[in-house]
Amino acid sequence: MDGWSEMLEPFYLWIKAGHVIAVIFWMAGMFMLPRFFAYHSEAQPGSPEDAAWIARERRLLRLIINPAMIATWIFGLLLVVIISPAGLWLHIKLAIVLGLSALHGLLARWRRDFARGANRHDSRFYRIVNE
Numbered sequence: 001m002d003g004w005s006e007m008l009e010p011f012y013l014w015i016k017a018g019h020v021i022a023v024i025f026w027m028a029g030m031f032m033l034p035r036f037f038a039y040h041s042e043a044q045p046g047s048p049e050d051a052a053w054i055a056r057e058r059r060l061l062r063l064i065i066n067p068a069m070i071a072t073w074i075f076g077l078l079l080v081v082i083i084s085p086a087g088l089w090l091h092i093k094l095a096i097v098l099g100l101s102a103l104h105g106l107l108a109r110w111r112r113d114f115a116r117g118a119n120r121h122d123s124r125f126y127r128i129v130n131e
Contacts, residue, residue, distance in 0.1 A: 019075035
């Protein structure tokens with residue numbers, strides 16, 4: 001791994017900037033999607049408004065949230081290779097990122113439920129998740 005670290009070290013600041021930007025996009029999207037769900041849950045299933053929300057949620061997840069999560073993981077792993085952190089800090093950060101990835105998967109499942117017309121939650125639930 002030491003060879004990889006030396007090879008990537010000149011790009012450290014670019015990788016770190018990419019990581020920070022990807023995290024911001026990922027978090028912004030994951031804050032926005034439950035708000036979309038709150039509005040969507042108030043729409044009549046099968047209505048044109050329902051179809052519009054399905055399209056919005058799909059675009060948000062596929063064009064912003066998914067790529068941002070992938071970039072966050074890639075840049076984060078590259079940073080680990082470069083700086084080789086040890087100790088509790090890395091374990092805590094990894095646990096948080098795994099938790100956020102699980103939330104990402106849950107949001108994706110809820111989006112699929114809406115798309116199938118099988119939403120199980122009301123607007124209040126999604127507003128609480130959003131907070």
